[in-house]
Amino acid sequence: MARVAMIVIDMLNPYRHQDAERLGGSVASIVKELGGLIARAHERDDVDLIYVNDNYGDFAATREDLVARALAGDRPDLVEPVLPPRDCPFLPKVRHSAFYGTSLEYLLRAQGVESVLLTGQVTEQCVLYSALDAYIRQFAIMVPPDCVAAIHPDLGRAALRMMERNMSARVVPAARCLPPAARSSAGRRR
Numbered sequence: 436m437a438r439v440a441m442i443v444i445d446m447l448n449p450y451r452h453q454d455a456e457r458l459g460g461s462v463a464s465i466v467k468e469l470g471g472l473i474a475r476a477h478e479r480d481d482v483d484l485i486y487v488n489d490n491y492g493d494f495a496a497t498r499e500d501l502v503a504r505a506l507a508g509d510r511p512d513l514v515e516p517v518l519p520p521r522d523c524p525f526l527p528k529v530r531h532s533a534f535y536g537t538s539l540e541y542l543l544r545a546q547g548v549e550s551v552l553l554t555g556q557v558t559e560q561c562v563l564y565s566a567l568d569a570y571i572r573q574f575a576i577m578v579p580p581d582c583v584a585a586i587h588p589d590l591g592r593a594a595l596r597m598m599e600r601n602m603s604a605r606v607v608p609a610a611r612c613l614p615p616a617a618r619s620s621a622g623r624r625r
Contacts, residue, residue, distance in 0.1 A: 438482075438483070438546065438548045438550070439481065439482045439548065439551070439552055439613070440484075440485055440551050441472070441482055441483070441484050441554065442486075442487055442539075442551055442565065443469075443473065443484070443487070443519070443554050443555050444487055444533050444556065444562055444565060445487075445489050445555050445556050445561050446462075446488070446513075446514070446517045446556065447486075447488045447502055447504075447518075448514070448556070449507065449508025449509065450509040450510040450513070451508055454586045455510075458584060458586050459509075461584035461591075462510075462513045462584040464584070466513050466517060467516065468579075468581045468609050469517055469581075469582040470516035472554065472582055472613070473517055473554075476613060477520050482613060483524075483548060484520065484524075485523060485526065485539070486525045487525075487526045487527075487533035487539060487565075488501055488525070488526075489527075489529070489561075490528065491504075492529075494529075496527065498519065502518060502519070524542060531564040532561070532565050532568045534565060534568035534569070534572070535564075535568065540572055543574065548574070549575060550575035550576070550577060551574045551576055551577070552577045552612055552613075553565055553569070553576065553577070553583070554579065555582075555583060555584070556584040556585075557584065557585060557591075558590075558591035559585055559586065559591050562583050563597065566578065566602050566604055567602060570601075570602035570603070570604075575603075576605070577604065577605045577606075578595060578598055578604050578605070578606050579606075579608055580595055580608065581609050582609050
């Protein structure tokens with residue numbers, strides 16, 4: 436089985452922006468399923484769990500700063516179930532794609548990753564652009580529609596269709612994303 440990286444995009448959000456209410460409603464519908472998928476990925480030796488999050492223009496912000504701001508925001512209920520585990524990589528980003536201006540590609544190549552599982556927000560923006568960048572870098576792509584949130588549902592559906600049709604992404608529910616795998620008796624490796 437090819438090595439997989441589950442990438443959680445922009446889930447540390449204070450929900451204090453123009454589309455926050457609309458996005459918050461969409462995130463509320465996926466956060467439980469996404470939290471479960473994160474937990475399953477974190478327990479597996481054959482999956483690298485990686486968080487990539489917007490730094491909101493603060494280039495001095497650390498993981499802890501972004502977590503604290505998101506928890507102090509308007510929707511901590513959407514942040515708490517998907518907080519990054521301490522032992523997983525965390526990359527700040529400044530633009531839409533998880534690849535743009537980050538060390539994500541280097542990290543994936545160093546870990547021998549061949550397939551990316553993209554989750555998070557916003558389906559029609561950051562998830563879509565990350566999928567395109569993964570595709571042109573020749574990573575296989577999987578996107579669970581029940582683990583991505585859209586601001587505009589129609590654009591979210593269109594983005595999923597584009598990823599499937601134009602980027603050969605497998606668009607499958609979270610329950611089918613990570614088939615059962617044996618755990619290592621030595622525990623997790625990272």
